[in-house]
Amino acid sequence: MNIKTSTLLLLTLGILNASSCVSKKKFTDATTHISRLTKELEDTQASLKKTQEELATAQRQFQQLSADLAKEKSLNESLNNRLNQAVSTSSSVQEQLSEKEQKLLEQQERLDQLQSLLDEQKAVMSNLKATVDRALNQYRSDELQIYEQDGKLYVSLQDKLLFPSGSATVNKEGTEALGKLAEVLNNNEEIQIMVEGHTDSIPIRGRFEDNWALSTARATAIVRILTGIYDVAPERVIAAGKSYYEPKESNKTPEGRAKNRRTEIILTPKLDELFKLLQQ
16 A cells, blocks of 8 residues: 555544544445545556556667667668669679670771771682683693682792793793783782792702802892883882792602792782781
């Protein structure tokens, strides 16, 4: 029983004692009323206590929810930061991919240009070979061969078509053959010309010091005919002597040595555009 209840009972008893003339029935009623009030007060106190406990529980739950909310907020901020980083990384990766795609497109464009130039050069050489074949078709295969190798056109003339044995003076038949070839060369001004003299391995005797000198003299003689008689532009032509160091066949047999005694006129298309593209 708390202070309020005790005070109320004392007050009631005091009133009853002061009123000696109060009847028993009134006393009983008052006692009953006090008991009821006491019970209500106790119930109220019990309800208050329960409410206080519920309030305390609610406060703990609120605190827990606040802590959970703080964690969720922190987690959300962390996720947002990671998302922002991911977006930034994605943008960077996308930029890198775009740059790589651009480089691939540029490389593909260069490859396409290169292939186009190679196809063009191939077509030029194919047409040139057909033209040279027609111009020199009167000569036998043991006198002259025409073939393509490594992107170049070779016109290989045997010595018996061009020179007397051991000589660097072109004969009449050889000069006529060179004239037919020169006509084709003058109609294809973009073609570069290399004239290479070749000998067999038998040491030379006579006016030439050695096979180097003979092969070089023969190449030079042909260059002079092409440029001096048939007006092929000199800046297009190179003369070289290879002696017997690039044989076509073995020098151990007469047949092999005969094939090795030759002069090769090597025709090459200008590759300036191709070289420029490769250097990019």
